[in-house]
Every structure is written in C-alpha cells, then in structure tokens.
Amino acid sequence: MTKTTDSDEAGDAKRYHHGNLVEALITATVEIIEERGAEHVSVREAAKRAGVSPGAPFRHFRSKTALLTAVAEQAMDRLTKAVAKARSKIDSADPIEAFEAIGQGYLEWAISNPTHFQIISSRTLIDFEGSDSLRDHNEAIRRTMIDLLTQAQQQGRLAPGTDFDHLVLAARALVYGLARMAIDGHFREWHPSEPPALAAQRALRLFMSRMTIPSKA
Amino acid sequence: MTKTTDSDEAGDAKRYHHGNLVEALITATVEIIEERGAEHVSVREAAKRAGVSPGAPFRHFRSKTALLTAVAEQAMDRLTKAVAKARSKIDSADPIEAFEAIGQGYLEWAISNPTHFQIISSRTLIDFEGSDSLRDHNEAIRRTMIDLLTQAQQQGRLAPGTDFDHLVLAARALVYGLARMAIDGHFREWHPSEPPALAAQRALRLFMSRMTIPSKA
DNA sequence: TGCGTATGTAATCAATGTTTACATCGCAAC
DNA sequence: GTTGCGATGTAAACATTGATTACATACGCA
Numbered sequence: 001m002t003k004t005t006d007s008d009e010a011g012d013a014k015r016y017h018h019g020n021l022v023e024a025l026i027t028a029t030v031e032i033i034e035e036r037g038a039e040h041v042s043v044r045e046a047a048k049r050a051g052v053s054p055g056a057p058f059r060h061f062r063s064k065t066a067l068l069t070a071v072a073e074q075a076m077d078r079l080t081k082a083v084a085k086a087r088s089k090i091d092s093a094d095p096i097e098a099f100e101a102i103g104q105g106y107l108e109w110a111i112s113n114p115t116h117f118q119i120i121s122s123r124t125l126i127d128f129e130g131s132d133s134l135r136d137h138n139e140a141i142r143r144t145m146i147d148l149l150t151q152a153q154q155q156g157r158l159a160p161g162t163d164f165d166h167l168v169l170a171a172r173a174l175v176y177g178l179a180r181m182a183i184d185g186h187f188r189e190w191h192p193s194e195p196p197a198l199a200a201q202r203a204l205r206l207f208m209s210r211m212t213i214p215s216k217a
Numbered sequence: 218m219t220k221t222t223d224s225d226e227a228g229d230a231k232r233y234h235h236g237n238l239v240e241a242l243i244t245a246t247v248e249i250i251e252e253r254g255a256e257h258v259s260v261r262e263a264a265k266r267a268g269v270s271p272g273a274p275f276r277h278f279r280s281k282t283a284l285l286t287a288v289a290e291q292a293m294d295r296l297t298k299a300v301a302k303a304r305s306k307i308d309s310a311d312p313i314e315a316f317e318a319i320g321q322g323y324l325e326w327a328i329s330n331p332t333h334f335q336i337i338s339s340r341t342l343i344d345f346e347g348s349d350s351l352r353d354h355n356e357a358i359r360r361t362m363i364d365l366l367t368q369a370q371q372q373g374r375l376a377p378g379t380d381f382d383h384l385v386l387a388a389r390a391l392v393y394g395l396a397r398m399a400i401d402g403h404f405r406e407w408h409p410s411e412p413p414a415l416a417a418q419r420a421l422r423l424f425m426s427r428m429t430i431p432s433k434a
Numbered sequence: 435t436g437c438g439t440a441t442g443t444a445a446t447c448a449a450t451g452t453t454t455a456c457a458t459c460g461c462a463a464c
Numbered sequence: 465g466t467t468g469c470g471a472t473g474t475a476a477a478c479a480t481t482g483a484t485t486a487c488a489t490a491c492g493c494a
Contacts, residue, residue: 017458017460042449042450042451043450044449044450044451054451055452064450
C-alpha cells in the first residue's frame with residue numbers, strides 16, 4: 001500500500017491495469033503513422049508500444065478500423081479548433097477576410113500536421129460514415145465556409161457574372177487540393193525559400209482577389 | 218503436341234505456364250482495388266484470381282509494393298494518353314484554351330477512373346520515386362501545363378498583377394483538388410442534375426476566366 | 435534431341451487481426 | 465474490512481497475409 005496515485009502517465013511501475021490505455025493506443029498509432037504511413041499501422045505494434053498484450057486493444061476498439069477512426073476523431077477535433085481559432089483572430093466583419101483567414105488556418109494546420117490530416121481524409125481506412133463526430137465536424141467546417149461566401153454574395157462582393165455554386169466548388173477544391181498536395185509531397189519541387197504554408201496562403205489570396213470585389217471601407 | 222498456340226488469353230486448359238501472368242495479376246489487382254480499396258489488396262488473392270499459386274507472383278514482382286507500382290504505371294500511362302488526346306482534339310493555338318482542355322481531360326479521366334487515379338496518387342502504397350516511368354510521365358504532364366501558362370504569360374494574357382508561380386500553384390491545386398474530391402466522395406452532396414465531371418469543368422473554367430484575359434481574335 | 439532457364443508449385447515462416455477462456459484489479463455495497 | 469461483480473488485462477489459439485526456399489515443369493534454342 002505504498003502508492004495509491006491514480007491519475008496520469010508518470011508511473012514506471014507496471015500495473016496490471018494501464019490506467020489510460022485508450023489515449024496511449026491513439027498516441028502510439030499516431031507515432032506509427034508518422035513512421036510508416038497510415039496503411040501500415042498494426043494493432044499489435046500499437047499494443048506493444050503501449051506496453052500491453054496484443055489482445056488488449058480490442059477491449060476498447062472493436063477493430064483496427066475503429067482504432068484508426070478514433071485517431072481521425074482526435075485529428076478532426078484539433079482541425080476544428082485550429083479553424084475556429086483562425087477565425088476568432090480576425091475581428092473584421094468582412095466575410096471575405098474571414099474566409100481567407102479560415103482557409104489559411106485550415107491549410108496551416110493541414111500542412112504542419114500531415115499525419116493527422118492524412119488520416120482524416122483517407123476514407124477507406126476509417127469509418128467516416130459511422131462516426132457522428134467526424135461527420136458533424138466536417139459538415140460544420142464546410143457550412144461555415146459556404147455561409148461566409150453567401151454573405152459575400154449578399155453584400156454584392158462577388159465579381160460580376162460569377163456562378164455561386166461553382167465558386168464554392170472551386171474554393172473548396174483549391175483549399176483541399178493545396179492541403180493534399182502538401183501531404184502527398186507535391187511541394188518538393190517548390191522554391192525552398194518559401195515554405196509551403198506561405199505559398200498556399202498566397203495562392204488562396206490570389207484566387208480570392210480575382211473572384212471578389214474589395215470592400216469600400 | 219496438339220496445341221502450340223502461344224499467344225493470348227482464350228484458353229480454358231490449365232497449363233503449367235500461365236502465358237501472361239504479369240498482365241493477369243495487374244488486372245486482378247485492379248479488380249480487388251475496385252472492390253475493397255487499394256489498402257486491402259492481397260497478393261495471394263490476386264494470385265488466386267489469376268489461377269496461380271500464392272508464390273507465383275513473386276517471380277514477376279519483388280514485393281506487394283512492386284505489384285501495386287506496376288498497376289500505377291499502367292494507370293499513369295492511360296492518364297497520359299487521355300491528356301494527350303484531350304489536347305489533340307482542340308486545334309486552337311490559344312494556350313489558355315489548350316490548358317483548359319488538358320485540365321478537363323485530366324479531370325474527366327480521373328473522375329471516370331477513380332480506382333486508377335487513386336493508386337497513382339497514393340504514394341505510401343507504391344514506390345513512386347523508384348519508378349522512372351511514373352516520375353517521367355508525371356513530370357511531363359506538369360511541364361505541359363506550366364509551358365502553356367508560360368506561353369499565356371508571354372502573350373500578355375494573364376490578368377495584370379498576377380504572380381506567375383502562384384497562379385501555376387493555384388491551377389495545379391484546383392485540378393488536383395477537384396480530382397481528389399471526386400474520388401474521396403466529396404461530390405455526394407452535389408446537385409444530382411449536374412455530373413461531377415461537368416461541375417469540375419465549370420469550376421476550372423470559372424477560375425481560368427478570372428485569371429486570364431480573353432484573346433482578341 | 436537434349437538441355438538450360440524462365441516460370442510455376444508446395445511447403446514453410448514470421449507477422450497480423452481477431453476471438454476465447456481465464457486472470458487480476460477497482461470499487462461500491464454490505 | 466470483506467465481498468463480489470464488472471471492467472480491464474493476459475495467454476493462447478486460429479485464419480490470413482507477405483515473403484522465401486527447394487523442387488517441378490515446360491518453353492525455346494543449340
């Protein structure tokens with residue numbers, strides 16, 4: 001009865017009960033994805049890294065897919081927060097500035113967290129449709145971007161003759177394409193002097209400046 | 218010595234030598250990808266479908282990765298041809314029209330061949346760097362698009378104040394993003410009346426119309 | 435015809451996902 | 465404190481997979 005500390009991670013003593021296996025497995029899985037790619041994750045390896053037997057993970061995750069989905073949920077959570085933070089930073093009520101800020105926040109997060117972004121968008125490895133959390137967060141981001149563009153339209157800020165639906169499509173495709181290019185290594189041939197996140201931001205800004213009309217203020 | 222026919226596939230007789238195993242394995246692998254996704258391909262399953270023992274594929278492919286890379290090479294070959302065909306169809310010397318045609322050809326192929334496009338761009342499953350064929354074809358397409366935009370620039374057809382490098386980046390990201398959205402199922406919420414390929418084409422056209430100046434002719 | 439080599443088979447191995455029977459701990463009720 | 469039950473872990477097993485090795489077969493050329 002020497003120690004009854006129940007809380008967190010700093011224990012060396014190997015107890016029968018891990019205490020925080022779910023978290024430890026997710027962390028270990030992220031590590032493996034970083035080292036070998038999401039396709040080469042193994043549940044046994046994650047268990048080993050968490051210091052636990054091969055069967056233990058299945059007490060918490062029905063399958064390997066469920067484990068990877070949990071990783072995706074954590075990732076999506078962080079992405080949502082990054083986007084929200086990016087938006088809160090600009091105080092302007094200008095919907096176009098807000099859209100740019102959100103796009104930039106999205107891109108910055110995706111580019112500096114390629115592992116997490118990769119698992120979010122690899123929909124054959126995770127059960128996207130089966131996770132309310134994933135679907136909801138994804139829809140929230142998408143709706144925010146559409147709402148801002150709708151505001152811009154209502155304020156007459158879209159370049160004349162612009163079809164709204166195809167503008168939205170192009171904007172989403174641009175942001176998504178830039179993010180995926182980054183994680184797929186397409187930025188390798190880019191100028192070393194300009195970091196990918198900055199280049200992406202400028203491309204997005206170029207796009208928006210051609211699609212919209214500057215505010216009069 | 219009844220049959221000495223050496224050529225192709227129409228034989229029911231189970232010969233010891235398959236005759237065209239490489240091709241058969243690639244075809245079988247494509248089938249599996251269509252059914253279960255690229256991450257769930259198994260060499261044994263491909264061997265079974267080709268009517269051959271589990272070890273046989275390794276006579277022709279050093280590893281599973283090598284088999285998947287061969288599939289990617291076949292896919293890239295077809296994509297290159299589709300792009301070339303799209304370009305040859307328009308006789309105009311206008312670089313911007315040519316760019317649009319190529320982009321459209323690229324998108325149409327990617328959207329109607331999601332399986333093949335997926336394997337091309339999943340660079341953790343295939344050995345992209347190790348395949349001269351893949352690198353060369355990829356570089357060729359990229360260079361063609363850049364060259365056309367360069368011509369447009371030299372003819373003074375870019376909207377004033379447009380930074381060339383970021384225009385190229387945005388254009389590539391847009392095309393790539395549209396293609397990936399299609400294969401990742403992001404078009405599901407799109408109007409059912411307008412097929413994804415058409416929507417993508419219009420988004421691309423919108424983008425180009427804002428970035429360039431129409432020809433005087 | 436005969437033989438070398440490309441191509442296939444069979445057997446085998448280690449690693450993996452998953453299940454099942456059993457062990458151990460944590461914690462609330464007495 | 466003791467008891468007992470549910471949550472959490474272990475150990476062992478099974479089928480499937482990627483890959484290797486020793487052996488078998490047949491194609492094609494001298």
